[in-house]
Amino acid sequence: MNKKYKNKMQLEILSKSNNEAFARITVAAFAAQLDPTIEEISDIKTAVSEAVTNSIIHGYENKEGVIKINAYIYDNTLRIEISDQGKGIEDIEIAKQPLYTTKPELERSGMGFTIMDNFMDSLKVESVLGMGTKVTMEKKIKDKNTKEEINQEENFYA
Amino acid sequence: MDYEIERHMPKKVIFDFNSVSFMDSAGIGLLLGRYKIVNMLGGEVALINVKKSVKKVLDMCGILKLIHIYDDFDMRFNVC
Incomplete structure (x- = not known):
């Protein structure tokens, strides 16, 4: 996605497991401006938690390192x-x-x-052995009208 | 927890998820680990008071084929 973002956040955390909750809550708070459902x-x-946990457990293998989190808002995405x-992933497909x-x-x-793949609309994993890993995920937040239509359909078929 | 399970060998190990508002694959790993021990000892693992968002993760990982969710009501009346 090359077009200009509407908003951006940047977060750097140490690879400590008690920073995982901080990271996911921060990204969720940033996403709140898109008016998402619960x-x-x-x-x-959940997707952020998985990616951050991977960096802590697998990337840095519980040694100290820095995890960078960037989030962008493009229209409703x-x-x-x-x-x-960290150490990187040998075979991403496996x-x-x-x-x-x-x-x-x-x-x-x-x-x-x-989980990342299922809970987000897209997932891209790039990794170089000994250099590190970057996970990019996107999720389109449905607009209110669409949500109302879905709710009405669910009520109709309930 | 494992020590208590091995010591008492219960027929059922019930996790009350009333206070669990977030679940990821680490939680799935923990549940699967307990399931393996309890199952080996001939018991069953069950969950109660599971929130919708937590259930979605459990369901997606296929763990509900091994571990059942019961209503609190069912547990109280020993239906399960």
Whole structure:
């Protein structure tokens, strides 16, 4: 998406697990200006949580590093970029497979990328071994009229 | 938690999700880990008071095929 954004936020956090909640809540607060539903906000929070957790656990392997989070608003679309300078992903396509995890001993479910992919409209993962990983996600927030139409349909078929 | 499960070997381990407002794959991993132990000991894992947003994550990950959600009412009357 090359066109000019309407609004932007930037956040840098240390790769500490107690910063994960801060990151997801901050992005959700930024997204609130698009007037999302509770479900849309919940989807965004979950996707951010997964990407930040990946950077902490897999990118930096619990060592200290910096995670950068940029979020942009284009019309009614939220774009989120989450990047680290950690170890990188060897094979992105394999890493994106449901239930795939490199850390089964830590009881990871291997569902991180699947959740991001399902809860957002688009997901792009770029990674260079030894250099880091960047996850870019977009979600279109439905406008109020569309939401009302969906609600009416749901009520009709209820 | 695992120590208590192995010590008492309960037929049911029920997680009350009343205070759980957010769930991600880390939570799924924790539930799956407990499911493996309880299942190995012949028991069942169940959840009660699950919020809609939490249920969406559980459902998407396919965990509801292994772990059932019950109404609080059902638990009280031992229906499940």
